[in-house]
Amino acid sequence: MIKKVKVEIDRNSGFCFGVVNAIKKAETELDGRETLYCLGDIVHNSLEVERLRKLGLRTITLGELGELRNRKVLLRAHGEPPSTYQLAQKNNIRIIDATCPVVLRLQQKIHNCYRRNSPKGQIIIYGKEGHAEVNGLVGQTEGTAIVVESLADLSKVDFSRDISFFSQTTNSLAGFKVMVEAIRKQLEQGVTFSWYDTICRQVSNRIPGIKLFAVTHDVVYFVAGSKSSNGRILYDCCRNANPRSFFISHPDEVGDLLPEDAIRIGVCGATSTPKWLMEQVAGRIKEIYQIKEKAELDKSLSTVCCIIFDRAVSDYHLDDDVNYELPNPWEEESLEHRLYRKHWIDAIQWHLEDLIRDPQIRPEEALKVKRRIDRLNQDRTNMVEQIDDYFMKQYGSTVPLPGAGINTETPAWAVDRLSILTLKVYHMNLESMRHDASEEHKFACLTKLSVLLEQKNDLCYALDHLMIDIREGRKYMKTYKQMKMYNDPALNPVLRGKNG
Numbered sequence: 001m002i003k004k005v006k007v008e009i010d011r012n013s014g015f016c017f018g019v020v021n022a023i024k025k026a027e028t029e030l031d032g033r034e035t036l037y038c039l040g041d042i043v044h045n046s047l048e049v050e051r052l053r054k055l056g057l058r059t060i061t062l063g064e065l066g067e068l069r070n071r072k073v074l075l076r077a078h079g080e081p082p083s084t085y086q087l088a089q090k091n092n093i094r095i096i097d098a099t100c101p102v103v104l105r106l107q108q109k110i111h112n113c114y115r116r117n118s119p120k121g122q123i124i125i126y127g128k129e130g131h132a133e134v135n136g137l138v139g140q141t142e143g144t145a146i147v148v149e150s151l152a153d154l155s156k157v158d159f160s161r162d163i164s165f166f167s168q169t170t171n172s173l174a175g176f177k178v179m180v181e182a183i184r185k186q187l188e189q190g191v192t193f194s195w196y197d198t199i200c201r202q203v204s205n206r207i208p209g210i211k212l213f214a215v216t217h218d219v220v221y222f223v224a225g226s227k228s229s230n231g232r233i234l235y236d237c238c239r240n241a242n243p244r245s246f247f248i249s250h251p252d253e254v255g256d257l258l259p260e261d262a263i264r265i266g267v268c269g270a271t272s273t274p275k276w277l278m279e280q281v282a283g284r285i286k287e288i289y290q291i292k293e294k295a296e297l298d299k300s301l302s303t304v305c306c307i308i309f310d311r312a313v314s315d316y317h318l319d320d321d322v323n324y325e326l327p328n329p330w331e332e333e334s335l336e337h338r339l340y341r342k343h344w345i346d347a348i349q350w351h352l353e354d355l356i357r358d359p360q361i362r363p364e365e366a367l368k369v370k371r372r373i374d375r376l377n378q379d380r381t382n383m384v385e386q387i388d389d390y391f392m393k394q395y396g397s398t399v400p401l402p403g404a405g406i407n408t409e410t411p412a413w414a415v416d417r418l419s420i421l422t423l424k425v426y427h428m429n430l431e432s433m434r435h436d437a438s439e440e441h442k443f444a445c446l447t448k449l450s451v452l453l454e455q456k457n458d459l460c461y462a463l464d465h466l467m468i469d470i471r472e473g474r475k476y477m478k479t480y481k482q483m484k485m486y487n488d489p490a491l492n493p494v495l496r497g498k499n500g
Ligand code: SF4
Pocket: 016, 017, 018, 019, 077, 078, 100, 101, 102, 103, 169, 170, 200, 201, 202, 203, 271
């Protein structure tokens, strides 16, 4: 049976300000007159690169920059070593510099440190060998800085010489601390060790948030390009918090095999992941569930009712608030819309009946609740009639067979009972799992639950057969509308005034 699925996009995921700034600069320069070149992918996300390519942004390599003359070239947020600026100047290239200010500051810091301490000291950079930002940082030291990615790489370090230790902006803070400790332990006496936490908080600040996002979802789709460093770090955090976290780069990778038991599905991403891409992934997930729902909805009336009621009961209990109503997900006038609305009314009424039984309730509050229950009773009857109208439209013109009979109730009143049964099953199930209840209580609830489920099966069977009989003319439909007396002042002596 299809369950209600909620797909959420992490509000804190998506481009950091460094990437936003670079893309804005590119979009401003892409005026359609002159080609704008970008040295390396503007962002580690091939789909965003493709979007900008269609607007005229051409990605080039350093080798291609060497061939270019009199053009304009954008330097992305990662930054570049001084040699790139020299090459651009030599080739009369106009630089559009989109280096992130955080990276620029780090380059400056490393540059100053190198000038101060060279040749006595060593500059060590905790980062990914060959990464564009790291290349730009190493460039500040005339290529002398040592890049370390892991503890094993510390074998490249000379512990008898002074060390200045920096980090690539997008590296892991926890990893950086481990490295600092490892270096400290191996230092020879008298050696000066200075370390600088240069990790960008746009990444590290996202870690607690993304962990929370991962644990509060049944399944997480982490969207990022395979080359994104912070993508790998953030994805690892997701996976550690929730093993059902999947790394994908494209909506098509969602696949058709979504976990059946997932209710809350999260979509998040790296600082290089565009919001529009996460939205596409969320859309794809919803699409897959809708196809599943549609396939189920093509089945019998009882199946349709069970799907809609299960979804409505689950929707209602997301907030469990009698004053809140989620938008009806089905098209107005459709059967599904009426069934969903019907069940929502029943769910509110069910919980109001609980509230009014609270021994502490104030009398004036109880009266308000009672009035609301009365109004809902009317709404409920109206909805039943609207559902019968739907069936009448479908089968009202069927000519009954000779000797055709009439049922004790209309299809919509059977549907009404099925809706109430759904609520009973839901709550009995909860009772049977209560942590604070005795084993006897839970066992008794399980026994009742099995009876309720049997009753539900029988009702579904009877309902489907009633519909077949109506469709084939063995039974005919007749509705009797608005026979309620208690809400009608003309029929209720109290409402019209006993002596009136
Ligand atoms: S992650 Fe930080 S340093 Fe890197 S581009 Fe974004 S804002 Fe700049």
